[in-house]
Amino acid sequence: MVMVIEAAYANGTGVANALRMSQAQWLGLQRNYHVGDLLMPCCNAPAVPKISANGHPFFAHLSGACSTSEESQWHLAAKILVRSVLEDLGCRASVEVPGSSETSRWKADVWGERGEAKLAIEIQRSYQSLRDYRTRQKKYRAEGIKALWLLRQERYSTLTRSMSKERLRTEFGGKFPPAGHFGPCLADVPIAMLELEPTTTITGAGFFTASLPDLLEAVLSDRFLCVDGLWCIDNLDAMSRAAQLARERAAAQRAADI
Numbered sequence: 001m002v003m004v005i006e007a008a009y010a011n012g013t014g015v016a017n018a019l020r021m022s023q024a025q026w027l028g029l030q031r032n033y034h035v036g037d038l039l040m041p042c043c044n045a046p047a048v049p050k051i052s053a054n055g056h057p058f059f060a061h062l063s064g065a066c067s068t069s070e071e072s073q074w075h076l077a078a079k080i081l082v083r084s085v086l087e088d089l090g091c092r093a094s095v096e097v098p099g100s101s102e103t104s105r106w107k108a109d110v111w112g113e114r115g116e117a118k119l120a121i122e123i124q125r126s127y128q129s130l131r132d133y134r135t136r137q138k139k140y141r142a143e144g145i146k147a148l149w150l151l152r153q154e155r156y157s158t159l160t161r162s163m164s165k166e167r168l169r170t171e172f173g174g175k176f177p178p179a180g181h182f183g184p185c186l187a188d189v190p191i192a193m194l195e196l197e198p199t200t201t202i203t204g205a206g207f208f209t210a211s212l213p214d215l216l217e218a219v220l221s222d223r224f225l226c227v228d229g230l231w232c233i234d235n236l237d238a239m240s241r242a243a244q245l246a247r248e249r250a251a252a253q254r255a256a257d258i
């Protein structure tokens with residue numbers, strides 16, 4: 001089930017957004033809403049305010065059924081979430097924004113602006129070749145637009161595999177570096193992995209993990225960086241510590257197994 005955080009009031013008075021409501025307000029909404037008051041963003045079916053097993057508020061379809069596919073529900077839920085977080089970070093933000101300059105056109109899944117900063121977030125669903133990621137990214141860069149790709153796990157793994165092959169070929173001359181491993185990411189394609197269930201998580205290669213607000217703030221303030229083939233916020237310190245911890249845990253496990 002896709003957890004949607006925003007539903008529109010059927011009478012046109014605006015939206016209810018779970019990110020902006022206190023627990024008391026959410027419980028009040030659950031007590032006082034009437035079926036049909038609130039509509040799902042995907043299909044306009046009646047929305048029911050609920051609380052997940054993990055304690056997160058979300059909207060569900062009244063009947064459980066939706067006329068759109070699970071994948072497009074997920075995509076829409078992700079776009080609404082990213083737009084809401086950008087707004088909370090002080091951006092003017094909207095979804096599916098077409099843009100153009102004299103030389104190119106684009107349409108961002110989510111668009112944010114704050115002061116001088118312009119940000120395009122792409123929540124890529126379908127397969128896209130590494131070359132296409134780079135081409136689209138180049139377009140944004142040429143226009144002075146910051147960009148970020150948020151991918152679900154399978155899509156993320158496919159892309160990082162292509163990127164690491166590219167790094168191996170162009171940066172390491174086709175030979176594995178002496179360490180035997182290297183960060184798989186390319187510095188011109190800022191990516192992170194996004195999952196919405198059971199709770200919103202942002203992760204990435206090399207033990208990267210962040211909250212969605214921290215990640216978006218880092219991108220807005222040019223602190224989401226590619227260091228040694230790994231995307232990180234500010235530096236690799238926290239990720240190196242996490243990697244070290246994982247190695248120690250694995251070693252302890254092996255010792256226990258013997």
Ligand SMILES: [Zn+2]
Nearest residue numbers: 040042043066
């Ligand atoms: Zn729906």
